[in-house]
Amino acid sequence: MSSAGTPVLKPVYSPLDLNGRSLAWRVGAVVAGTLFLALCSYIEVPMVPVPINMQTFGVALIGALYGWRLGAITVVAWLAQAAVGMPVLSGGAAGAHHFVGPTAGYLFAFPLSAALAGWLAEKGWNGERPILAFGSMLLSNAVCLAMGAAWLAVMIGFDQAIIHGVTPFLVGAVLKSALGAATLALLMRGRMRSAR
Incomplete structure (x- = not known):
């Protein structure tokens, strides 16, 4: 409550507002998030050694919508599904x-x-x-490209890792970041309309 006696509303960073939801809602969100990430994995352009797909878009969007804890948990759950043999990765x-x-x-x-x-x-x-949402999505993509290239460099050398593991994905990273920021803006605008 403010000093005038009116309630102070905590700003909501996500239109989903999962932090204010029950545990059952959050578990459902994790399941839905893994399905969304699997769907993003199927949208791809085959390339060697790493295909171009919508995974980084999905990962950044899940993080931005779910928050850092639940977003990371959702992505780990999706990766665990892949590790045990569920066909949820690229293609x-x-x-x-x-x-x-x-x-x-x-x-x-x-x-x-x-x-x-x-x-x-x-x-x-x-x-x-x-x-700022666009900047966030770009940074999220940059982390992925940096770690991916570092691992590839161990396998095929630094120069080849940059050529095959970074350069082909730069334009896609910018476009997916723009799409992610636009998606967040539209969802937030829709939430604000429904709250009126």
């Missing part, structure tokens, strides 16, 4: 061997990328400020 791939192959660095980066996007969203880099 329906599955199995623990992906966590030691060329894409391992990207996979291990995903929870950190989601957590970063979620943490920044909680700090105001969200749908209410689309430019």
Whole structure:
């Protein structure tokens, strides 16, 4: 309550407002999030050694909508599904061997990328400020590319890792970041309309 006796509303960083929901709601959100990430994995352009797909878009968006804790938990749950053999990775791939192959660095980066996007969203880099949301999505993508390239560099050398593991994904990272920021802005605008 404020000094005037009116309730002080805590700012909501996400249109989903999962922090104010019950445990059952949050568990349902994790399940829905893993399904969304699996769907993003199926939208791909095959490339070697790492395909281009919508995973980084999904990871950053889940982080921004769910917050850093629940976003990271959701991404870890999705990766666990992949590790036990569920076809939820790029193009329906599955199995623990992906966590030691060329894409391992990207996979291990995903929870950190989601957590970063979620943490920044909680700090105001969200749908209410689309430019900052775009910056958050770009940083989330940058974490993924950096960790993915670092792992690839061990396998194929630094120069080849940059050529095959970073450069082809730069334009996509910018476009997916813009799409993510626009999605957050639209969802937040819809929430504000429904709250009126």
